[in-house]
Amino acid sequence: MASWLALNGVLLLVTYLLGSFPSGYLAGKLLQGIDIREHGSGSTGATNVLRTLGKGPAIVVLAIDILKGSLAVALVYLAYSLPTFTQTAPPSVIPVNWLPWLAVLSGLSALLGHSKSIWLNFTGGKSVATGLGVLLTLDWQVGLATLAVFGLVIALSRIVSMSSIAAAIAVAILMLITARPLPYQLFAMVGGAYVIWRHRTNIQRLIAGTEPKLGQKAVTSD
Template identity: 40%
Template sequence: MDILLIAGLFVAAYLIGSISSAVWIGKAYYGIDIRKHGSGNSGATNTFRVLGKKPGAIVMLIDIFKGWTATSLAGFLIIYDVVAPENLVIYQLIMGALGVVGHIFPIYERFKGGKGVATLLGMMLAIEPIVALMCIAIFVIVLFTSKYVSLGSMIAALAFPILLLLPRFHPENPILIVFGFILFAVVALTHRKNINRLIAGEESKANIKLGRKR
């Protein structure tokens, strides 16, 4: 019974992450497949670029919430006394990661999704909200100083495990730090084209005032 519950929650986390809000909103309200426009990704950044601020903000909030929800499913294992509280973080990480994987490879949309940054943020908010809020601040600072969304996303993702190394936080389980670096590697991998454009000086800058990219 315990194994079935854990397996069911794993599947649910992936399916929640697979909710392709950018694709569905684009098709339902604008009659377009957002993956055929802009950068070709079904994430919040491309939604801002192609559809504008309002749909972009909605997609971002949904993507953050689904990451938080997928990660929070691990709480059922405590409710039903399946795992000890000190082991909860391991299952939070697994379910959160499955949510991120679902966003990147959504089963509902032929496994073609976004880059998973907003979903990853929701995961971090569920596990370490204070550190996650600090990462948001870092993202905003990098975005406003460089005007590169991709650079801000990658630096903020890297900041998460690094901040956990500070004495202030004292994570009870070092696996969270290791997992943080692994997730940063995933973010860097999904942003490899952006990295190449940054190196070549060809990456698009965000128009902060308008909330779109030029």
Template identity: 40%
Template sequence: MLDVILVIIGYLIGSISSAIVVCRAMNLGDPRQGGSGNPGATNVLRLAGKVPAGITLLGDWLKGTLPVLLAWLATEDPVVASAAGLAAFFGHLFPVYFRFQGGKGVATGLGVILAWSPLALLATVVTWLAVAGAFRYSSLAAVVAFAMAPIYMLWLSASPVLTAATAILTAAIVWRHRENIVRLAAGEESRIGSSGS
């Protein structure tokens, strides 16, 4: 029963949309109505600047990390920690509080990976920074970094359970970025710092 409660808590925490909460609190409008329409830190950066985007990023990150830490503390079971992390992640993608219309999951996914394996998180973030720095595409950086994340998880945690859970994150993030991938292929994707979608 405790396992189920931890998963439900993870989903409910993950369903809190940091972008929408931050933008409403700062009277910035609804991020779903501007820019790319995605309620995430990158779109908030486009629409409102660095401070709101930074707060959004921190909120999205923490809502991925905290449910997993709670699961570790309560059970020390990697299966429960994986389930709680996935619940938080999918809560971000499909938030119950916002008609199941959520973000793409990058920051929340990174927060989950942090609580699963800090070293795997470090490797994933370094990959994101390298790709983003070289090409200036947030979406490309996310897809490449998360494509590598299961490999990093297997290498650095040696946990098949956590590796499988990371692979699920990867598949979902690639799927959520499918329109970005099409735009990248067509040369139409907006670069970091631009005002496009």
């Protein structure tokens, strides 16, 4: 039992470090020699990369950040295909129904890593793209529906933060009304709430009417 818990602890640490990979920060350093946290909104996410570095780097950063979330979930199922994990697990947790809980924890670990990267003094992005990667791997149908909500809101408003917040709310509703497994519902609620909390300064600007739209420069924030 103790060795099984230790192995799962290592797995969660690995997914946190995976989420911590500072793709946006590295793009700024490699392409323009800047610390992207000192430009635009101060985030290392793809939206600030778009405003600061352009479309090409933003697409690459977005893809990497989505992949981080997807791999965090996939690693759980890969790990449990190895005898090392299954042989150390007590019989009561061997059944597959344990894995969704661990997959969700790993996904949340990656979200935390992205927004509180150990390599960036625990700063980072808003966890939207990484959360999408987690969601698409957990449940691609709800993931695509959530992405559709994001796309609709951004088409109407041209405001990324508003679209992200709308998607964070929508994912919890979608998980509930489609009666997805309890671990997935909890991920949607906890992950969605965390994404909204990460957008708290954006919410203040939305209320004040000063939140920039796509193509506009962002003011520096935390």
